[in-house]
Amino acid sequence: xxxxxxxxxxxxxxxxxxxxxxxxxxxxxxxxxxxxxxxxxxxxxxxxxxxxxxxxxxxxxxxxxxxxxxxxxxxxxxxxxxxxxxxxxxxxxxxxxxxxxxxxxxxxxxxxxxxxxxxxxxxxxxxxxxxxxxxxxxxxxxxxxxxxxxxxxxxxxxxxxxxxxxxxxxxxxxxxxxx
Amino acid sequence: xxxxxxxxxxxxxxxxxxxxxxxxxxxxxxxxxxxxxxxxxxxxxxxxxxxxxxxxxxxxxxxxxxxxxxxxxxxxxxxxxxxxxxxxxxxxxxxxxxxxxxxxxxxxxxxxxxxxxxxxxxxxxxxxxxxxxxxxxxxxxxxxxxxxxxxxxxxxxxxxxxxxxxxxxxxxxxxxxxx
Numbered sequence: 199x200x201x202x203x204x205x206x207x208x209x210x211x212x213x214x215x216x217x218x219x220x221x222x223x224x225x226x227x228x229x230x231x232x233x234x235x236x237x238x239x240x241x242x243x244x245x246x247x248x249x250x251x252x253x254x255x256x257x258x259x260x261x262x263x264x265x266x267x268x269x270x271x272x273x274x275x276x277x278x279x280x281x282x283x284x285x286x287x288x289x290x291x292x293x294x295x296x297x298x299x300x301x302x303x304x305x306x307x308x309x310x311x312x313x314x315x316x317x318x319x320x321x322x323x324x325x326x327x328x329x330x331x332x333x334x335x336x337x338x339x340x341x342x343x344x345x346x347x348x349x350x351x352x353x354x355x356x357x358x359x360x361x362x363x364x365x366x367x368x369x370x371x372x373x374x375x376x377x
Numbered sequence: 378x379x380x381x382x383x384x385x386x387x388x389x390x391x392x393x394x395x396x397x398x399x400x401x402x403x404x405x406x407x408x409x410x411x412x413x414x415x416x417x418x419x420x421x422x423x424x425x426x427x428x429x430x431x432x433x434x435x436x437x438x439x440x441x442x443x444x445x446x447x448x449x450x451x452x453x454x455x456x457x458x459x460x461x462x463x464x465x466x467x468x469x470x471x472x473x474x475x476x477x478x479x480x481x482x483x484x485x486x487x488x489x490x491x492x493x494x495x496x497x498x499x500x501x502x503x504x505x506x507x508x509x510x511x512x513x514x515x516x517x518x519x520x521x522x523x524x525x526x527x528x529x530x531x532x533x534x535x536x537x538x539x540x541x542x543x544x545x546x547x548x549x550x551x552x553x554x555x556x
Binding site for chain 2: 271278320
């Protein structure tokens with residue numbers, strides 16, 4: 199939480215009655231106690247296996263690999279994805295002491311090699327660490343399944359003129375045939 | 378030119394000596410007189426055929442179609458593209474009275490059908506008018522050559538969490554197999 203959010207919370211608390219603040223504090227404690235990680239995909243969940251993993255209407259042959267639970271929430275908002283997820287819990291970052299063993303990578307390889315998954319979509323943000331993680335995980339999974347990654351290019355509503363050079367270069371490089 | 382740029386120019390002029398302002402005014406007149414449009418690609422040019430079209434090292438089998446000259450400048454900055462261009466001079470926008478006949482589309486079809494071009498890349502910004510133009514031009518050119526479009530997706534350095542839903546959906550839809 200950044201300083202602005204912290205200030206907002208502090209001012210909110212001071213404006214409320216003591217009983218309201220007690221309810222809030224209790225809710226925070228309850229959330230911490232009740233919410234853990236799904237034992238299949240590592241998304242935040244109040245139950246041992248999360249709602250997405252338990253949903254029989256989700257396509258279990260396709261797995262979307264993301265950095266953390268916020269990305270699952272962002273992807274769910276698009277309503278475009280009907281498969282399941284696997285949350286890595288971060289990206290490989292030697293500078294911060296985060297190697298592959300600190301992430302949920304072993305469990306991912308196990309899932310992919312044992313569950314007959316047909317496609318793994320790597321949906322990891324395009325930072326230096328993100329790229330490293332994408333390539334590392336991709337190499338590990340390729341022997342077992344088809345591995346794809348999300349597209350990089352011009353954001354919607356974006357103007358060519360205002361796109362940075364790397365984005366434009368990626369948009370050109372990633373061009374595809376018109377339907 | 379917007380109001381801020383106009384004000385900046387006005388203040389700049391008032392600060393300078395009269396002779397400096399005369400030089401500036403003359404330069405503006407000269408620019409207007411000397412710079413026209415390349416008769417091949419319609420990019421801004423001080424010569425009848427622009428530097429890019431005259432450059433024998435540019436690949437003449439590949440054509441990148443853009444909305445206006447600013448996009449040529451933006452794409453040239455990436456140093457990733459070695460082909461030639463075709464500037465439409467705008468996008469189809471019935472609300473503004475701009476139909477296909479107001480744009481450099483006929484000349485594009487002529488170039489593509491006569492010059493043996495192997496690929497046309499449509500690099501038009503993803504607005505409603507831009508999409509209409511992309512689809513319209515694409516249909517016209519398909520009988521003659523391979524037609525591709527630039528990729529839409531996550532901009533470089535962009536975080537999944539902060540991408541809008543349409544961009545994320547396009548990034549998912551446009552996923553490609555990992556090399």
